[in-house]
Amino acid sequence: MLLLALILLAALWELYKLVIPDDGVRLGDALILPRSDDTSMPHLSQIFGAFGKQEVAGASGTVASSVVSAVWYSLRLAAAGFAAGVVVGFLLAMAMQRLRIVERALLPYVVLSQTVPLIALAPLVYGWSGNLTLFGLDWQPWMSVSVISAYLAFFPVAVGALRGLSSPPAVQTELLRCYAASWWQTLVRLRLPASVPYLIPALKLAAAAAVVGAIVAEISIGLPGGVGRLIITYAQQATGDPSRVYAPIAGAAVMGLVAVGLVSLLDVALRRYHTQEEAT
16 A cells, blocks of 8 residues: 555655646746746656765765664654653643543643744753753754653544543543452453554654654754755755765654654554454
């Protein structure tokens, strides 16, 4: 299915270049369809060919090696943010499910937190944490990137886990109460298994959001070594080689696919809980 989607996207890209004029389509003075010239939209063959070019004239490294290195660096930062966001989001969901007053107090602010512009938040986090020290360790710039990733990742986990933990019908919770099951036993034996069909899609969204957060944060604070900085560097070279700009963008897309794919492996491992949910 993924391969078919990629083939369809590639066909649409080339079809757009074939049909749409180089200057785009205008309605009066307004440009309603973007330009399709080789500077704005290179052919896919040119984009793929850019991966084999040298990073810098006379250097041994290629664009492909630079993109792979940047993807690996950014993916690790996104993974750290994803892990932190999952922990924070799940703890918030447990607290909101446990106490209704906590849900009424926190849920509006959880939703409101996602309205803050990310591109403005990243420099603030970087500035606030500049002189911070945790457990004797100085705060590193990459930690700010992971914090932004966690900031985006915690929201879908908190909402999805809350819905999942609250999904068991009252008859099931009452049955466990009749057996004198504690809140922890009810959580482990009933609520956690029931939350899997809701939590897995939330984790997929969180993984994609963590990748987006890492790249945007890298661009905002100018952190070297990642995909975000590579996008800025190649964008500055767009006049001489426009096809190179799309190389880190393709790398960012691969990052998202890898992140969501890893969560899908967890979905396969927990497939039996989906079957139980459908049966009920």
